[in-house]
Amino acid sequence: MDFEPFDTRGYPVVPPREGYTRWAETYEDSVLDLMDLALLDRIESVPWASITRAADLACGTGRTGAWLSTHGVGAIDGVDLTPEMLERARTRGVHDRLIEADLRDTGLDAGACELAVVSLADEHIPSVAPMYAEAARLATRWFVVVGYHPFFLMGGMPTHFHLPTGEPVAIESHVHLFADHVAAARAHAWRLAELHEAVIDDAWIERKPKWSDQRGRPISFAAVWAR
Numbered sequence: 001m002d003f004e005p006f007d008t009r010g011y012p013v014v015p016p017r018e019g020y021t022r023w024a025e026t027y028e029d030s031v032l033d034l035m036d037l038a039l040l041d042r043i044e045s046v047p048w049a050s051i052t053r054a055a056d057l058a059c060g061t062g063r064t065g066a067w068l069s070t071h072g073v074g075a076i077d078g079v080d081l082t083p084e085m086l087e088r089a090r091t092r093g094v095h096d097r098l099i100e101a102d103l104r105d106t107g108l109d110a111g112a113c114e115l116a117v118v119s120l121a122d123e124h125i126p127s128v129a130p131m132y133a134e135a136a137r138l139a140t141r142w143f144v145v146v147g148y149h150p151f152f153l154m155g156g157m158p159t160h161f162h163l164p165t166g167e168p169v170a171i172e173s174h175v176h177l178f179a180d181h182v183a184a185a186r187a188h189a190w191r192l193a194e195l196h197e198a199v200i201d202d203a204w205i206e207r208k209p210k211w212s213d214q215r216g217r218p219i220s221f222a223a224v225w226a227r
Contacts, residue, residue: 001175003123008156011170016124017081019171020060023161024084027061030161034204036119036146037067039222045193046115046142046224048072053096053113055079055138057103057131058121062089064146068117069094077113079106104130110137119146120220123159123173129184135225136188143190143225149197149218150175181223190225197221 014022023030049072056065059078068076078095079102080086086098101107103118104125116139122128135143148159158170185192198221200214 001177003153003158003173003175006154006156006175007158007170009158009160009168009170011158011160011168013158013170013172015172019159019161019169020082021084022163022169023171024061024082024088026161027085027088028063031063031120032204032207034198034207035220037063039146039196039198039220040064040067040144042196043144043194043222043224045226046144051114051142053077054115054117055106055108055113055135056095057106057116057118057135059089059095059098060085060120062092062094064117064119065089065094066092073115077108079103079108104134106134106138108138111140113139114141115139115144116142117144117146120148120159122176123148123153124171126174127184128176128180129187132181132184132188132190136190136227141227143185145181145223145225147176147221147223148173149221150177152217152219155214155217185225189227191227192223193226194224195221 052074054073054076056078059080065076075096078098116135153175158173160170197218199218205212
């Protein structure tokens with residue numbers, strides 16, 4: 001579903017690769033752990049420490065890879081579309097390999113890992129079906145999706161960042177309902193093991209006081225798929 005009808009900001013929009021190229025330098029200063037890592041902390045069904053290899057798809061600066069490493073995951077392959085983000089991931093030293101590729105067509109071997117993870121990226125692809133297909137090709141056991149909540153996107157705020165001049169820039173976004181995720185997952189024999197949602201609460205508002213009018217709205221989610 002196109003985001004444009006919901007857009008209340010009217011920021012200039014750029015494609016994902018261009019956006020993350022321009023955002024890479026300040027990305028770590030912009031994204032709060034409350035958005036993604038705090039949701040990973042809530043997952044109980046995935047035996048992180050027993051996983052010997054994982055695929056960190058759309059790995060960005062390596063935030064998710066670092067979290068996986070500290071929770072005992074063995075070798076981690078990172079895949080991202082943007083060389084500038086991969087360069088920052090490389091400085092963390094937590095990935096076994098870093099590959100420049102699309103999360104929908106990684107080039108990794110089939111059945112290469114027990115776990116695939118995608119964090120804060122699915123909103124940038126027009127359909128989630130190819131993402132679930134690639135995860136099913138790669139991962140034998142688990143697929144974890146951490147995403148920007150469709151409800152929040154439909155409230156009018158896209159994924160965006162600020163240029164050094166202060167100008168806001170949005171990255172091309174698409175709305176995927178949970179029904180879209182379920183249909184794509186079921187097509188590849190994934191079953192839902194857990195679903196968590198993060199809402200704008202006191203912790204968020206302490207960091208972003210201007211968001212006080214967003215209190216109680218879901219902003220991100222984590223879905224755990226198993227087979």
